[in-house]
Amino acid sequence: MSEVTLRPAHQAPSAPTLDMSTRLGSVTFPNPVFTASGCAAAGQELDQFFDISELGAIVTKSIMLAPRSGRATPRMAETPSGMLNSIGLQGPGIDAFLDKDLAWLASRGARTVVSIAGGSVEDYAKLTTKLRGRPGLAMIEVNISCPNVEDRGQVFACDPAAAASVISAVKRAAPTGVPVFAKLSPDVTDIASIARACVDAGADGLSVINTLLGMVIDTDTMRPALGGVTGGLSGPAIRPVAVRCVWQIRQALPDIPILGMGGIRTGLDALEFVLAGANAVSVGTTVFGDPRAPIRVLDELARALSDRGFERFEDAIGLAHKPPVLYVPEDPDPIGDEPAVVFHPSVAFEGDG
Numbered sequence: 001m002s003e004v005t006l007r008p009a010h011q012a013p014s015a016p017t018l019d020m021s022t023r024l025g026s027v028t029f030p031n032p033v034f035t036a037s038g039c040a041a042a043g044q045e046l047d048q049f050f051d052i053s054e055l056g057a058i059v060t061k062s063i064m065l066a067p068r069s070g071r072a073t074p075r076m077a078e079t080p081s082g083m084l085n086s087i088g089l090q091g092p093g094i095d096a097f098l099d100k101d102l103a104w105l106a107s108r109g110a111r112t113v114v115s116i117a118g119g120s121v122e123d124y125a126k127l128t129t130k131l132r133g134r135p136g137l138a139m140i141e142v143n144i145s146c147p148n149v150e151d152r153g154q155v156f157a158c159d160p161a162a163a164a165s166v167i168s169a170v171k172r173a174a175p176t177g178v179p180v181f182a183k184l185s186p187d188v189t190d191i192a193s194i195a196r197a198c199v200d201a202g203a204d205g206l207s208v209i210n211t212l213l214g215m216v217i218d219t220d221t222m223r224p225a226l227g228g229v230t231g232g233l234s235g236p237a238i239r240p241v242a243v244r245c246v247w248q249i250r251q252a253l254p255d256i257p258i259l260g261m262g263g264i265r266t267g268l269d270a271l272e273f274v275l276a277g278a279n280a281v282s283v284g285t286t287v288f289g290d291p292r293a294p295i296r297v298l299d300e301l302a303r304a305l306s307d308r309g310f311e312r313f314e315d316a317i318g319l320a321h322k323p324p325v326l327y328v329p330e331d332p333d334p335i336g337d338e339p340a341v342v343f344h345p346s347v348a349f350e351g352d353g
């Protein structure tokens with residue numbers, strides 16, 4: 001039997017137009033590339049490099065009730081293909097954030113995902129109540145990778161019951177029509193069970209993943225490199241862990257929107273998350289070295305999808321979970337060589353409804 005050749009993806013027919021919009025719960029965003037919490041403050045700095053309203057959304061640094069000065073310095077350390085941070089949620093507190101940052105984002109026409117963080121369930125509920133009626137608020141991301149001061153510092157995101165209690169309190173207080181996403185920690189044995197607990201408690205979607213807990217020791221001082229001793233590991237080093245988490249959650253919860261992140265540097269990195277099941281992606285650590293990265297990733301992702309024959313971004317979501325489908329086009333030259341076999345997304349989605 002003669003061999004069939006698989007035509008390389010970049011030679012597949014290009015889509016003339018590409019619909020990049022994506023739906024997360026009740027909100028449709030014009031495109032799926034967001035910033036990541038804590039990596040672009042409230043967007044003012046990035047706006048010097050490109051128009052931030054061109055991104056799908058700006059995800060703000062996690063905000064707490066009161067102003068906070070954060071942890072001891074040094075707060076950052078370089079690691080192979082990534083970095084370690086122990087900023088400790090430094091911030092101005094919710095009231096100043098609403099008056100200054102959220103108001104500015106709304107005036108710029110940006111869609112804003114406000115990230116909130118607290119030390120108790122009540123903190124999260126109070127923060128959410130303050131977000132009611134605020135223009136520009138598109139979504140709430142609940143950073144549950146915080147120690148619960150009422151339970152010996154146990155991190156909410158590492159315990160299904162604690163994670164669920166935060167999410168149900170936020171959902172009760174949240175403005176109608178504003179999706180609530182739980183941001184999950186990868187530092188757990190079974191991330192799908194935490195995801196399920198959050199969804200059962202009312203989460204409209206999941207942000208996946210926060211940083212991994214890490215540590216660096218300075219071999220000159222022979223002491224921990226960070227003032228806070230441990231810190232969060234981010235950047236390309238964590239990407240395979242993040243893709244695995246997105247994949248496992250998409251398998252367990254096929255219909256729940258996922259905002260994927262962890263080490264995205266290029267459009268192809270973003271595409272990996274989308275194929276694993278992400279409905280949108282956040283670009284974080286890369287921004288520190290390349291402030292234009294989110295808009296570049298958006299362009300590269302659009303080009304990569306177009307090159308692969310997609311006409312709608314949403315058709316690529318979770319595609320890696322489906323068996324490969326080969327499409328044999330009609331042979332224009334029946335006497336010549338064997339026909340090329342191409343993968344075609346529209347065929348893969350036939351019958352999906």
Ligand SMILES: Cc1cc2nc3c(=O)[nH]c(=O)nc-3n(C[C@H](O)[C@H](O)[C@H](O)COP(=O)(O)O)c2cc1C
Nearest residue numbers: 036037038062085143209210234235262263284285
């Ligand atoms: C300096 C820094 C600060 C961060 N601050 C927050 C934060 O306030 N809230 C939060 O949910 N995640 C925070 N993160 C985690 C990122 O949003 C993201 O989940 C993680 O870094 C993985 O994405 P990346 O590898 O693209 O950075 C922070 C990350 C970094 C590097």
